Amino acid sequence: MRGQTCAIITYIFAMSGHSKWSTIKRQKGLNDAKKGAIFTKLAKAISIAVKEGGADPGGNVKLRFAIEKARESNMPKDNVEHAIERGTGAGGASLQEMVYEGYGPEGVPIIVEAATDNKNRTAQEMKNLFERGGGTMGSPGSVSFQFERAGQILAEKGTNPEERMLQLIDLGVEDIEEVEDGIEVYTRPEELHKIRHTLEEAGIAVKEAELVFCPRDPMPVQDADKSAKIVKFLESLDDHDDVQKVYAGVDL
Numbered sequence: 001m002r003g004q005t006c007a008i009i010t011y012i013f014a015m016s017g018h019s020k021w022s023t024i025k026r027q028k029g030l031n032d033a034k035k036g037a038i039f040t041k042l043a044k045a046i047s048i049a050v051k052e053g054g055a056d057p058g059g060n061v062k063l064r065f066a067i068e069k070a071r072e073s074n075m076p077k078d079n080v081e082h083a084i085e086r087g088t089g090a091g092g093a094s095l096q097e098m099v100y101e102g103y104g105p106e107g108v109p110i111i112v113e114a115a116t117d118n119k120n121r122t123a124q125e126m127k128n129l130f131e132r133g134g135g136t137m138g139s140p141g142s143v144s145f146q147f148e149r150a151g152q153i154l155a156e157k158g159t160n161p162e163e164r165m166l167q168l169i170d171l172g173v174e175d176i177e178e179v180e181d182g183i184e185v186y187t188r189p190e191e192l193h194k195i196r197h198t199l200e201e202a203g204i205a206v207k208e209a210e211l212v213f214c215p216r217d218p219m220p221v222q223d224a225d226k227s228a229k230i231v232k233f234l235e236s237l238d239d240h241d242d243v244q245k246v247y248a249g250v251d252l
Helices: 006-014 020-034 037-053 061-072 077-087 119-132 161-170 189-201 224-238
Strands: 096-103 109-116 147-155 175-179 182-187 206-215 243-248
Touching: 037 061, 037 077, 037 096, 037 109, 037 243, 061 077, 061 206, 096 119, 109 119, 109 224, 119 224, 147 189, 161 175, 161 182, 182 189, 189 206, 206 243, 224 243
Parallel strands: none
Antiparallel strands: 096 109, 109 243, 147 182, 147 206, 175 182
């Protein structure tokens, strides 16, 4: 066994519904795609990936995942190419990847990943969103110790979810959870691409694959009003154009 890693802890608390926010984000993304907002976020993710690891998807796993997500969202090819160009520094103002930490309503620990061409502006806007939502933005490291990096794959359930989960276990995947829109699989960060390839080789459709911040010990919130307040706050962060991903250490 791997010891006290994110994936194992995820599996321990998974059945109590920690993936509620993950599901909400995916459903929200589908709605955002209809109005084009998601394309802006996807383009920034591609540009950041290029800036970090180069413009060749074959040698840049992060870029490959970003392009695949863009294609899944039916992002026009021209948009993808422009985003790659921008990542090389040729297609507009250079983007920076920023991480913001803080506490939301009810003291929920929050990590926000953003991509911005004006870090001072975005930092101030994040601070305002935290304060308006009843939270407080903290300094780097103030919250991140409560999370651990992990790979997350969303696999299709198929016609029989129980058989699909057994199939995943047979393939050597230990940390899994059935959620509303699929089966979430958790991996070590360095094994994400390998396990995705293993699932696809076995004929299992992969809907998403990405690196995430996984909460070590999510805060349980059972009160419906408090849960609604937290979700509203998380959505306000996610609605910001510069925000790529929002993670919350909460069990709703």
